Amino acid sequence: MKSTSLILTLALSLTLAACGHAPKETLSNPSDIPMNKDFLQLAADRYSVRHFTSTPIEQEKIDLILQAAKLAPTAINSQPQKIYVLRSADAVSKANALSPCMYGAPHAFLVCCDEERACKRGADGSYGDIDCSIVLTHMLLEAANLSVGTCPVGYFDPTQVKEALSLPERMRPVLLIPFGYAADDAAPSDRHAASRPDDELVEYL
């Protein structure tokens, strides 16, 4: 009898592990809801870095950030994003001239929306901005996961950016993401931890 229940317990553990639901010994929330605390910690730890070192980021890390971008959901999987990696001295110097918010970063991603690929929404709207926002959120979080600092930057003129980088007509720059290693004195701004009251942010209906 004892050995039967041992076998059953073992079989159950193996099944749970195979489903990715293996009980984690480190979990200890009151209701025992399985949750990945590491993810919330990562989300809380990410902040907009505004002072970078000039140390280049390893290609493997850039590849992983781009991989995270690729895994993002988009409307009907249209994947309208086009990510330019501004890495050459020329491209980075152009980025510095186009935005005051490069903060000394050695590189930047420019996330653009290819309007011809974006899923249409209503008569003249599109899901492009929403898709690109999700893509870049994946990038910010994977970068943080790799200890690569980022800052999402909207402070640039999209028309000037298009012109300076000779982007195709259908490409619309959405956000610039300077990235690199945070300088020793880089720190989250006061805004990082500021939060509106929960009842302004969430309402159960």
Ligand SMILES: Cc1cc2nc3c(=O)[nH]c(=O)nc-3n(C[C@H](O)[C@H](O)[C@H](O)COP(=O)(O)O)c2cc1C
């Ligand atoms: C759409 C968007 C545009 C932003 N544009 C800029 C910008 O132009 N310059 C800048 O320094 N930070 C910019 N930020 C960063 C925000 O100021 C920052 O995310 C916010 O204050 C919260 O701080 P945290 O990122 O450190 O948590 C932008 C963020 C978003 C989401």
